[in-house]
Amino acid sequence: MRPICGAASGCAVHASGKGWCCAWRVQCCGSDKGEIRLTFSPGPFGRGRRLANPGILFYRGLSIISYLGAKDPGMGSEPFIFCPRCGARLTQRFMFGRERPVCPACGYVVFYDPKVAVGVLVEHEGKVLLVRRRYDPGKGGWALPAGFVEIDEGPVAAAIRECREETGLIVRIRSVLDVFPVSMDPRGPAVFIVYRGVPIGGSLQPGDDALEVGFFPPDGLPSPLVFASTRRALWRWRREKGFPERRFY
Amino acid sequence: MRPICGAASGCAVHASGKGWCCAWRVQCCGSDKGEIRLTFSPGPFGRGRRLANPGILFYRGLSIISYLGAKDPGMGSEPFIFCPRCGARLTQRFMFGRERPVCPACGYVVFYDPKVAVGVLVEHEGKVLLVRRRYDPGKGGWALPAGFVEIDEGPVAAAIRECREETGLIVRIRSVLDVFPVSMDPRGPAVFIVYRGVPIGGSLQPGDDALEVGFFPPDGLPSPLVFASTRRALWRWRREKGFPERRFY
CATH class of the missing domain: 2.20.70 (Ubiquitin Ligase Nedd4; Chain: W;)
Structure with missing residues (x-):
């Protein structure tokens, strides 16, 4: 990736060159400019693949780059x-x-605020719980049980609720796996909090939003896996299990 | 805590008794009711202290209870x-x-969505970075450098931006410490993501929103510490340093 930037600074990110297709925000260390706008042309992975991973990028270990999307700050929403x-x-x-x-x-x-989405990586007997989605976005693909947090509930309660609604299982939340930015969802930008959980009750059955639900081993994940955040969480889980970490975009 | 609940179920949370003053949502395992409303009268810690900790509670290890606040779902906002x-x-x-x-x-x-707030627990030479707030909420008290995520930025970028704006320091984010629900903020309910970070540049000076900034050792934290989430994050950090974990509410 070669950013185009008009700013002059000693920071490594302040290079110039042929860029990619999206607008990104950069925060670079050592620069009092702080934030600059870069443009990028389609990169080696193509526009679609790049757009599927709008998260945080580290550029030469010095900068944080976040996706800006369209000019409308309410993009998606x-x-x-x-x-x-x-x-x-x-x-x-x-x-x-x-x-x-x-x-x-x-x-x-x-x-304009990003929405808050939560998901759960539910592990049981070395397998992970996934949901095949009935509706867009990601219709027909497999994802972690997930959904949006309502204004009057905590994120843990929302994660438990969404998991129960989509899979029939009641889970106990163990810890935060990670937090991912989501910028390309048609429902608007979001922050996606992924928890680790274990089942403690209920019975496995697809909810109204799901076509299928099931547990899958790290070497037998279903396809297609939709959403970059699902893939990032799953590749990390695979690595913990001793399988090679795959690229998520 | 003794919830009042009209639902009949085998779940331990479905007890009845004298309740407390706020409305909470309960999700209980083993109950197909899923969510019930409880009311509580002021408890042994008093209304104020209870309200200062509106987060997730585990009741007899079986239930998740989250604060509902006022009847208006846009409470605060x-x-x-x-x-x-x-x-x-x-x-x-x-x-x-x-x-x-x-x-x-x-x-x-x-x-109605909760807002997304981010903060950073910045550690340097065994000390933690804190900000004394110039404005309400929490005016005059000490808190982690923190703020709201804009719709077009990732949470990591927002955490770095807020830390730089409030303290003058540029930090590198290491990991997610935890995610806390915030329901009593006058600006509306939020989800507060706390990262761990280390300083990599800049110079320490209070920003426009801050009266003072400084690094503090685990046995010399300033007072008052404002926001339950700041206290929870700091007590956890203290525990890691071998100091006794204090109650955060």
Whole structure:
């Protein structure tokens, strides 16, 4: 990857060259610029594969690069045009570090937030629990049991609820496996928290959102596995089991 | 804690007794009810202390209990009255498992989501980086460098940005320490992701939001420490250093 950047700095990321197709944000150490915008043209893995992995990249060990997506900050989700508090038409104003929709009538400020999704890597007898999705995104593919956190529930409770709804199993959450950024979901950008869990009750049966559910060994994972975060979590789990870690994009 | 519950089940949580003051959601194993509402009267720690710890509770090792807060699902943040897409007045309708504000004119569905906050436990030479807050919530108290994730940035990038803005230090993120639910923040419910990090550049100086910044040893933490999540993260860090873990609420 060769970023295009107009900034001059001693930081290694401030190289110039032929870029890729997406807009990314870069934070680089040693630079008081802090954040710069890069553009990239399609790379060796093609646009689709690159877009499937919009997460954090380390560039020469010095920089954090995150996907910016489309210009609309509400990418995926819809931009706000009217004030949800008083119904007036919103205007754009620079507030809290960036342009945000602000209501000229009542002063309401729209903060576009990523949604919070949670999933569980449920392990039982050396196998992992996966769900074949009935609906888009990822329709027909296999993924971790997962879903969105409601505003009035904790992330652990949401992970347990989603797992029960999709697989019929009740799990106990053990720990946080990792947190992944999700930027290409049609429902809007999200932060995806993946927990480790073990089954403690219930009975295995696909929920309304699932076509099939099942446990799979590390050397017999089903195909296709959908969502970069599912693949990243599973490859890490495979590595723990002594299988080679595969690339996730 | 003695929950009041009308449901009949073999689950240990389905006891009855004198409750406490808040509304909580319970998910209990072995019950096909799944979620029940309990009410609690003020407990032995008093209302204030209980409210300071609205996180996940395990009840007799069988149940997950999460804080529901006020009846308004947008508690802390404001409820939506008008459609942000077309400006029409919203109505309530049962969709996707619960009542949600829906636009009768254009069909827009409001999903109230928790915000995503990130913080960093930055360790250097056995000491931890803390910030004394200039503004509410927690004005004048000490907390981890932290803030909200913007919709177009990853959580790691946001954690690095917030740390740089508040403390002047550039950090490298090592791992996820844990994820905490936040329900009593006046800015609305949030999921708080705490990372572990180490400084790799910059210079220590308080940002616009901070009164002071500094590194503190595990046996010399400043006071008051604000936010239950900060305390939970710090007590865990203290325990790793061989100091006794203190209660965080």
